[in-house]
Amino acid sequence: MATNQNFWLFSILLAVVSLALGYFLVQLTPARDNFEERQSLRDSWFGFAQSNERLMLKFIVGNEDCLTHPEYRRSPYGCTPSNLSYENIDKEVMAVNISRTSQEEKDVAVPLPSRISFQVHHPIIIQKLGLYWRGASSSMTSTYQVYLFDDMNEETVVQVMFSSSSPGVSLGDYLFKPVESFILPKDFQGSVVVKPLAGDYGWLVTPGGSLTLETGGNVISYMQFSVFITELPKNPAMKERERVLIWLKVMYRWDEPQTANLPIISKDVSDMFAGNFMFLIHGSEELMETVKQTDEKRQEWSTEIDRVQKRLQEENKKHRDIVLVDAVDTYQNLPLKVLLFHKWLTDNVDFKYLLKTDDDCFLNIRHILKTINKTTFPESNAWWGNFRYNWAVQRHGKWAEHHYPTTAYPAFACGSGNMLSADLVKWTAKNYR
Structure with missing residues (x-):
């Protein structure tokens, strides 16, 4: 699995797009400074796919780097600065x-x-x-x-x-x-x-x-x-009114009748x-x-950002296969990059299906196209892939969801390969805020 020095993994998306002449689009979302990774893909299956007249291939990259030096971030996957200070040294x-x-x-x-x-x-x-x-x-x-x-x-x-x-x-x-x-x-x-x-x-x-x-x-x-809770707890030691008022304050929003019985x-x-x-x-x-090296590291990182930006522009000028989306390019923003690509796709391309895969997968483009041509797929409300059920929501780590309202996700297709029909892609683009 490819990573860069800041531990950003790049995810691959394959978008199968049907145009009037039968063209298709392949789209990938690497980090901005994954120059070698992008080139290695151009030299392998990605490059092979470019020779197919039915395929158009694009890398999707955030148009901004995180301005905080990697050593001064709270997490290697985000952009929040740690803002460390040393006034509490030797104090309990x-x-x-x-x-x-x-x-x-x-x-x-x-x-x-x-x-x-x-x-x-x-x-x-x-x-x-x-x-x-x-x-x-x-x-x-x-x-x-x-x-x-x-x-x-x-x-x-x-x-x-x-x-x-x-x-x-x-x-x-x-x-x-x-x-x-x-x-x-x-x-x-x-x-x-x-x-x-x-x-x-x-x-x-x-x-x-x-x-x-x-x-x-x-x-x-x-x-x-x-x-989140599903019902008010029972405590005989407390009066009913006091018990309800406590949970009214902490757990529930009762001013909205349609959600009065739902945890929030x-x-x-x-x-x-x-x-x-x-x-x-x-x-x-x-x-x-x-802490003392903060300014020095900030200047060092600013120079690196300028270098990456210049090289990225030169790379795109040479290959013309990079689309910049309006996002700070961090691992935690990968879902945002996907949504922005959905919007770009909806606004710019007439297509039937979007197929997503991961960066550690080799795509057999010929077989994929052959399977699509031979199989009768519904053209609406279609989500095809290997689904996971009752997958636990992670509260910690790289994939943490701190505010997801249940302990398990609804069924979802694995990232190794799943396909969406155009109407679902357009729906996510329309409802993105």
Whole structure:
């Protein structure tokens, strides 16, 4: 599988386009600086396909590079800058801090398990795990488990227990316990999770004031996930009206009758944090050096962007097989590039089918065209391929979907090869916003 130095994979799309004279179009979406990869394709099946008069082949490339140097991005797949600073070096940072505007500020009861999720942009050392508890520790009637979970590898890193007999040390509105020191590397994605030891679900009163999430100078960032439920939880200890009002605030939008019974994105995710943690920055000298080199790296990257732009223009002038679409060229923008190509295709070409394949696939163009000619395909509402069913939505990693409203995708065709009829392509182009 081909990659460039910034870990951007390029995806291949094959568009089979029927024109008045029977021409076809093949389209690929590599990264801007994948010059060698594009040429290798021209020298293999892509070049062979160009000799077929029924085929027109195009590379689809974003018209902008990410202006942030790859070393200073939150993720190798996006363009969000990390904006690191070093003012918190050698300081123990508490992740969640509470500020109350009034002494009468009421707490909020939320369901457990509760989690606070984060991603590491410079290595940190986990020192303590915490539990929100505003009353006397003697009033704790349950035992609570607080653990650091590695979301990528789906395993517990370290855990502690809080109970009336072993409450830990009080610090502000939280109880804390020290844990074995673990260095969490750059790009680590994890969660601090709170759950009752006696079962998988429960309730805990959490802060109703304003919560501030400390990043330690952007060495970590917090990931907000949509919270979805299918029914209101039952809690005999709470009055019916209070129970509904809590979930009205956190979970539901009742002002729209047509969606009153459907789960939606939580607007008060800060109310869901029952856990806390404390950390130190690891590798302070390396962090200081990284921050000090910001301007130098920015200028270095600007020079590289200019070089890529000039070479890309020369390449397109020579081969005339590149289409620039209005997108910043990053891996996370591949779906956008596909949609923009759908729009370009709809506006510029009269076609019947669009066939997509991946960059690690060799296309037997002759066989594809022969199969299409011999097979009776419906000319509308057609989606042909090897389908996946009940495929779990990934919340972490390269393909993360933080706000997709279910735990599984609807059935979809694999990327190795699937074909859409023109009406579906035009529908996506029309409905793209």
